[in-house]
Amino acid sequence: xxxxxxxxxxxxxxxxxxxxxxxxxxxxxxxxxxxxxxxxxxxxxxxxxxxxxxxxxxxxxxxxxxxxxxxxxxxxxxxxxxxxxxxxxxxxxxxxxxxxxxxxxxxxxxxxxxxxxxxxxxxxxxxxxxxxxxxxxxxxxxxxxxxxxxxxxxxxxxxxxxxxxxxxxxxxxxxxxxxxxxxxxxxxxxxxxxxxxxxxxxxxxxxxxxxxxxxxxxxxxxxxxxxxxxxxxxxxxxxxxxxxxxxxxxxxxxxxxxxxxxxxxxxxxxxxxxxxxxxxxxxxxxxxxxxxxxxxxxxxxxxxxxxxxxxxxxxxxxxxxxxxxxxxxxxxxxxxxxxxxxxxxxxxxxxxxxxxxxxxxxxxxxxxxxxxxxxxxxxxxxxxxxxxxxxxxxxxxxxxxxxxxxxxxxxxxxxxxxxxxxxxxxxxxxx
Amino acid sequence: xxxxxxxxxxxxxxxxxxxxxxxxxxxxxxxxxxxxxxxxxxxxxxxxxxxxxxxxxxxxxxxxxxxxxxxxxxxxxxxxxxxxxxxxxxxxxxxxxxxxxxxxxxxxxxxxxxxxxxxxxxxxxxxxxxxxxxxxxxxxxxxxxxxxxxxxxxxxxxxxxxxxxxxxxxxxxxxxxxxxxxxxxxxxxxxxxxxxxxxxxxxxxxxxxxxxxxxxxxxxxxxxxxxxxxxxxxxxxxxxxxxxxxxxxxxxxxxxxxxxxxxxxxxxxxxxxxxxxxxxxxxxxxxxxxxxxxxxxxxxxxxxxxxxxxxxxxxxxxxxx
Numbered sequence: 001x002x003x004x005x006x007x008x009x010x011x012x013x014x015x016x017x018x019x020x021x022x023x024x025x026x027x028x029x030x031x032x033x034x035x036x037x038x039x040x041x042x043x044x045x046x047x048x049x050x051x052x053x054x055x056x057x058x059x060x061x062x063x064x065x066x067x068x069x070x071x072x073x074x075x076x077x078x079x080x081x082x083x084x085x086x087x088x089x090x091x092x093x094x095x096x097x098x099x100x101x102x103x104x105x106x107x108x109x110x111x112x113x114x115x116x117x118x119x120x121x122x123x124x125x126x127x128x129x130x131x132x133x134x135x136x137x138x139x140x141x142x143x144x145x146x147x148x149x150x151x152x153x154x155x156x157x158x159x160x161x162x163x164x165x166x167x168x169x170x171x172x173x174x175x176x177x178x179x180x181x182x183x184x185x186x187x188x189x190x191x192x193x194x195x196x197x198x199x200x201x202x203x204x205x206x207x208x209x210x211x212x213x214x215x216x217x218x219x220x221x222x223x224x225x226x227x228x229x230x231x232x233x234x235x236x237x238x239x240x241x242x243x244x245x246x247x248x249x250x251x252x253x254x255x256x257x258x259x260x261x262x263x264x265x266x267x268x269x270x271x272x273x274x275x276x277x278x279x280x281x282x283x284x285x286x287x288x289x290x291x292x293x294x295x296x297x298x299x300x301x302x303x304x305x306x307x308x309x310x311x312x313x314x315x316x317x318x319x320x321x322x323x324x325x326x327x328x329x330x331x332x333x334x335x336x337x338x339x340x341x342x343x344x345x346x347x348x349x350x351x352x353x354x355x356x357x358x359x360x361x362x363x364x365x366x367x368x369x370x371x372x373x374x375x376x377x378x379x380x381x382x383x384x385x386x387x388x389x390x391x392x393x394x395x396x397x398x399x400x401x402x403x404x405x406x407x408x409x410x411x412x413x414x415x416x417x418x419x420x421x422x423x424x425x426x427x428x429x430x431x
Numbered sequence: 432x433x434x435x436x437x438x439x440x441x442x443x444x445x446x447x448x449x450x451x452x453x454x455x456x457x458x459x460x461x462x463x464x465x466x467x468x469x470x471x472x473x474x475x476x477x478x479x480x481x482x483x484x485x486x487x488x489x490x491x492x493x494x495x496x497x498x499x500x501x502x503x504x505x506x507x508x509x510x511x512x513x514x515x516x517x518x519x520x521x522x523x524x525x526x527x528x529x530x531x532x533x534x535x536x537x538x539x540x541x542x543x544x545x546x547x548x549x550x551x552x553x554x555x556x557x558x559x560x561x562x563x564x565x566x567x568x569x570x571x572x573x574x575x576x577x578x579x580x581x582x583x584x585x586x587x588x589x590x591x592x593x594x595x596x597x598x599x600x601x602x603x604x605x606x607x608x609x610x611x612x613x614x615x616x617x618x619x620x621x622x623x624x625x626x627x628x629x630x631x632x633x634x635x636x637x638x639x640x641x642x643x644x645x646x647x648x649x650x651x652x653x654x655x656x657x658x659x660x661x662x663x664x665x666x667x668x669x670x671x672x673x674x675x676x677x678x679x680x681x682x683x684x685x686x687x688x689x690x691x692x693x694x695x696x697x698x699x700x701x702x703x704x705x706x707x708x709x710x711x712x713x714x715x716x717x718x719x720x721x722x723x724x725x726x727x728x729x730x731x732x733x734x735x736x737x738x739x740x741x742x743x744x745x746x747x748x749x750x751x752x
Binding site (some may be wrong): 091092094098114117202203204207256258260261262395429 | 447491493494495511516517582583584585586587600603604605606607681693694696697698699700707710713714715716717718719
């Protein structure tokens, strides 16, 4: 069987980590079409007494990332680090390698390791590596990934998704950027013409990408505070889903366009007045539209709702079975906690991302003003990361329920009951 | 072997058995020289994994292939799958799918083979034309179907035609209506018919010309000729093809996954059991190997049952004749 991407492409590899929002991470599938050879490149100095460490990355779509991470590894004085640039299905490659005797000493993983990896003892606790530096990192990125009171990964750089809207179209219609879902529905309907759709979030009507956003924007968390159930099995959320279903059945939601949500082409081509897509699209949108666009969070749904954006970060992890775990921990601390210049370069020199430490965002030119600055602020104020306990099984059940509710018109309460049942079983195993 | 036989049948050539020669080193020796590598491969990559899967299916084996004794759950994984509505739905859907796609592919390939037997001009050309899709990657074909032919946007190829005829653009894969089956079934027919067509042509070439001549003397033509000569003579080909079609219907994965999966996941409709198992056991880098193994065991059992039922059915039919 081949498990390739439905759609692959360069320059879109980081966004896959956000896909965990509904459970099926497509990180690897997104990077399937890159051009790199996948050969490992080793740093030159390898003297006696130094630890030899291997460090794995997935294939980033942007040019220059491989050279940069190899340079960082070579510059580390206390160990000899060889970088393995992994093309193809990265997450499968890592999880398979972790079952063998030759594990990667240090590896990145979308939003940090999975709960199953931690429970199987495949990765090490990095709480002490982060230490007091924890307060320097964006809390909304770190907190949802803490498992059993420990931190298992150091976030490398933040990527996020947000709403892009055409300023000129809003001005012409005398509309303001929407801050409530009702306003979004209203604006989308008013801006829809024969050739321009109102709002676009993918050919599945946004079910895939907006799954978790809908519950965050309605004021819920994915997992309840006691960790035993989902948080959103609530009449207010049933209404939120019914509202989204009505939106889909109306005229404002564009159901199909020339590309999927993660490609800004429909927005740039003028197929939609608003599109939900990623920060990664910012350079292209800017080049095509100049100042004629703005960015915003997904608006609040219902009276208890809050605007929300989805964020995610690849996290550096240390394998338990590595050759020299202490040396590996020291390297991770050096690169992702201490080397701030490298962190800024990694975030902003190859496409636009947000440094995991908010203080560094100010040092990054693309984030100093305009939409880049707005995006950084959205992450700080409204950012959500998938909870580590939101497992693939729960995510699959949830996205199935959402499709049934929003596309097929099934009853929200009945459908979410199936999610609750899956979640209870899964969460009991993680308790 | 199979390819050679097909080729021989295609050219009408008969297999010629050469006379026995003395074999240096003894027959047994050479038998093992040739067979051992394949046997070792088969054992290592097919039978050991199957047995191991059976073992893993009894454990809550997450992120491990060597579970600890305390992870033993007996038939827990089987119970959770057989009480999982989504898994049962996918099994049900694919039994229906099998019942539809098997006769459809069968009829389509047989039709193509019969047509190609009749034409006199450019026969090889047309054979190649219909066979070439078999060589196309399922992934690539799925992308063409999804992004170009059945793109739901108003400028998708089929939608352009629909609109030029006065209709409105159809969301082929959106799930509002079951039109996604049109996409999936046409894709599968395009990809697979050519292969079965070749098998049928091979089968047709094995029917002696004298049978047709004798029938013609008795006044049989057209449908009668097909009904009483061609069809019964194809019985063994039919049995093999139907079995292959049933297995491939249950193994549906590639074209479904690549046509319907999005970055957010795979919709709950037209979801083959293998895709569902893949999502819940291996999705997003997870490794719920116990559950996945239990699922494959259940699927294997279903395929075996289908295979046995079909075999018995075919034998009975043949005995009746």
